[in-house]
Amino acid sequence: MKKKLIVLIITWLVFVASDYFILPYFVQPLIWILFCLVLVVLLIIQIVKTIKERKNLKLIRVSTLSTIFILFFMTFYNFNEIPHLIMEKIDWHVSYQKRNQIVKEVINGKLKSNTKMHNGICKLSFEFPIVSNGGNDILIDKNKDDQTRAVHFWISRGFFDSPQIYFVYTHDAETKRHLQNMIESRPEYNWKIEENWYRITERL
Structure with missing residues (x-):
């Protein structure tokens, strides 16, 4: 599960960088919607698993659920605004x-x-x-x-x-x-x- 979580985080970072620097503006909304849907599905899966394992809940499950929720929030909130602001500051200096x-x-x-x-x-x-x-x-x-x-x-x-x-x-x-x-x-x-x-x- 740790490896999958790391892969998800790396994929999200690639998405953020690509969305900011590379993707044409007419493609951005489609990719954004797709990525949000993927994160929603993953979030629902983790919520269901967390409920099922509530009597014997492990730290990795809580960490995975929390990470996916944070990634979803940062992606969904105001169309990727939070990571965009971070990328914007980097972009200005670079x-x-x-x-x-x-x-x-x-x-x-x-x-x-x-x-x-x-x-x-x-x-x-x-x-x-x-x-x-x-x-x-x-x-x-x-x-x-x-x-x-x-x-x-x-x-x-x-x-x-x-x-x-x-x-x-x-x-x-x-x-x-x-x-x-x-x-x-x-x-x-x-x-x-x-x-x-x-x-x-x-x-x-």
């Missing part, structure tokens, strides 16, 4: 230099919107470390004079009623005022990370 380099290339005009719709999305080459989750696309916001106002790196592309979440770089005064207003109205979801860098939640 890809910090690379994101700054991309921002410089956007400002210098080396990177531009490269989709057929010309909707501000720039598709980057898919290589590790991923700098923008859900496909490694970035969103470039320009003003009327075609000057870069902001560069958005997706943390989450959003699904169901979940918001889109970004790391946002901007040196534009107007954009900064707009982001500051968002921070003041919803500080639990939006905050300034450092000079010119913000973490922003865009509720749909």
Whole structure:
């Protein structure tokens, strides 16, 4: 049972990392639902076994039940929010230099919107470390004079009623005022990370 529990924990960690860094945003909800269902089934099985063994309950059974419950809660609660916040902090530090380099290339005009719709999305080459989750696309916001106002790196592309979440770089005064207003109205979801860098939640 210990080996199975270890395998489950490792599988969950792989799921969390894949869900955050690799899975396309349109696949994420399906995998999330599937993983939640698997954990629910495992949880029910452990509850039934715990009830049957209640007169001679062993520590490993309680540990297994507790672990599966914790994994289910962390996965189900607000669409994986808890592990995502942990991964987000790791992601910020790991890809910090690379994101700054991309921002410089956007400002210098080396990177531009490269989709057929010309909707501000720039598709980057898919290589590790991923700098923008859900496909490694970035969103470039320009003003009327075609000057870069902001560069958005997706943390989450959003699904169901979940918001889109970004790391946002901007040196534009107007954009900064707009982001500051968002921070003041919803500080639990939006905050300034450092000079010119913000973490922003865009509720749909």
